[in-house]
Amino acid sequence: MSDWRPRLIASDMDGTLLHSDDTVGEATVAELRRWADDGVPLVLATGRPPRWMRRIREVVRTGTAVCCNGAVLLDLGRFEILEEDALPPAVLADVTAGLRAEQPGTWFAVEYGLEFRHEPVYRPRWDLDAPGVAEATLEEIVSAPAAKLLARHEDLPRDEFMRLVERVVGDRATVTNSSSDALAEISASGVTKATGIAKVAARHGVGPEDVVVFGDMPNDIAAFDWVREAGGRAVAMAHAHPDLLAAATDVTGTNDDDGVAAFLASL
Structure with missing residues (x-):
């Protein structure tokens, strides 16, 4: 070559x-x-x-x-x-409910186009006061299609948390990770x-x-x-x-x- x-x-x-x-x-x-x-x-x-x-x-x-x-x-x-290619609200609701049931200490956020919404307890690492970034309830977060769902756990090791997320999500969505944190990035299936x-x-x-x-x-x-x-x-x-x-x-x-x-x- x-x-x-x-x-x-x-x-x-x-x-x-x-x-x-x-x-x-x-x-x-x-x-x-x-x-x-x-x-x-x-x-x-x-x-x-x-x-x-x-x-x-x-x-x-x-x-x-x-x-x-x-x-x-x-x-x-x-x-x-x-x-x-967005995650539909029904999948967002099912996935967040499943993860919260397995690990109550899991917090969620979503990317919508040019905006970001996160639960009040979710701890963003950046953009705390940036335009388009705002707090929302979990019910509000899952109410509209999202480009990416973020699931974070502050206490579990990254690999352990990722295995948990992959098991709970199954084939309903695509799960990956791009940081050293216990932060799962979830996209639409495929x-x-x-x-x-x-x-x-x-x-x-x-x-x-x-x-x-x-x-x-x-x-x-x-x-x-x-x-x-x-x-x-x-x-x-x-x-x-x-x-x-x-x-x-x-x-x-x-x-x-x-x-x-x-x-x-x-x-």
């Missing part, structure tokens, strides 16, 4: 494209622009909601972002939501970063065999499997979660060492 070149670049953001201080390294910016000049589009595939994509537009001014782990396609240039990237790639007439995907956490596994099985490249960061490293075709440097830029420059 020494002469292999991607026709589309897809990258996770946190822990991958971004440095630990939430900036993009100069080497990465230069490399992405070099590929863009050659007509190769960049897709940002992230667990982040659309409202967290404003600052990255200073670096990536056009194109499509796959947000909320595949549930939302966002036009970065116009900053408009193009498509959303929705992953892979499905979101595939939609964008199809718009460019590109198949998975011509895609390179960069990532660092379990929410990137579906996208890794999608490209690897077709002959594309699935590139894990050096510090990636062990489960993602096991799914990778390649490993590059850390995010703070501009690992994405280093790998692209090697092609």
